Amino acid sequence: MTREDHLRALLDQEQQRVRARVTKLEAELGQLTHARRSESDDDEHDPEGVTLSSQWSMLAGLVSSAQEDARQAEEAMRRFNSGSYGLCxxxxxxxxxxxxxxxxxxxRCVPCAS
Ligand SMILES: [Zn+2]
Structure with missing residues (x-):
């Protein structure tokens, strides 16, 4: 296996992992959104509602960071196909x-990224 093949396999694997994560988190967020909607509007006085809200914000944060990872994965693939992958x-x-x-x-390499 050449270095290129190895990196390509690594990228493929990471990309699949990230996509699966986005799909899973979005599904969870969808369910939670639904659960929240079916709760009463009286969120502030309902401890359950508050819990759902904070769960929802946490999950929404995870979804957006997973989406950001997915975007970076796409970018990395594009760089790979154009031959600039692995260069800082x-x-x-x-x-x-x-x-x-x-x-x-x-x-970026570690020195440039820090
Ligand atoms: Zn660098």
Missing amino acids: AACTQPIPAGQLEARPFRE
Whole structure:
């Protein structure tokens, strides 16, 4: 397996994982939204309603961060197909394989990202 094949496989795997996560979280959020709607409007005085609200905000946060990951995965794939994947977006040097394996979607090497 060449380095390219290896990275491609890694990216594919990550992308599938991230997409599955988005799908799952969106479904959970959908259910929770539904549960919230069927609650009474008297949210503030209903402890259950407050719990649902805070669960909902937490889940909504997870959904948007998963969506952001999915966006980065798309970007990484695009860079891969155009041949610029694995090069730092800031200093244009190749990103060490170990750093890519830890985070396949990274756009910058560790020194530039920090
Ligand atoms: Zn760099």
